[in-house]
Amino acid sequence: MMTPEQLNAIKERLAKATPGPWGFDKGDNLREDRRPAVVEHFDYEHGEWFIHGDIADISDATFIAHARQDIPALVAEIERLRAxxxxxxxxxxxxxxxxTHDNGYDDIVAIARSALK
Structure with a gap:
């Protein structure tokens, strides 16, 4: 179970990451670029590309590139569900x-409270 501290740490890393959207390009043998994939993004404010790293597998590059959009959505969903x-x-x-009688309500409340810990 994720603690509030863990969620806050994710949010801090998210706030420090470069803005998205991120993407990736496959290596191009015609340009003698032998890298399988490069995760990158374009900084529109400064007009420059940032290369975040060479990735050995296209599936990994896709996952990393989508993290910039996926992580904020997941954090928002966690916060919505907790609320x-x-x-x-x-x-x-x-x-x-x-x-006047229990009928399991106390158990339901206890389960719900434990889910927030």
């Missing part, structure tokens, strides 16, 4: 307090 789970806990706690 939704917090709302569920509030409602479940309120509902459980109004019922």
């Amino acid at each position: 939704e789970l917090t709302d569920i806990i509030v409602v479940a706690t309120e509902e459980a307090s109004s019922i």
Whole structure:
């Protein structure tokens, strides 16, 4: 389970990364570029290309290039789900307090709370 500290560390690395979108180019034997793939992005503010590294496998290059868009989306989804789970806990706690017998509500609230840890 991801802790808030781990999520914050990811968000810090994300904030420090160069802006996207990133892409990759396959090596070109005609230009004597023997690299299988190069992850890169164009900095529109300064008008220059940045090469992030040679990648041995096209699938790895695709994964890395998409990380600039994928990671922010995943972080946003984690935060959305955590907020939704917090709302569920509030409602479940309120509902459980109004019922005179347990019927498992306490267990549901405990499970939801443990999911946020």
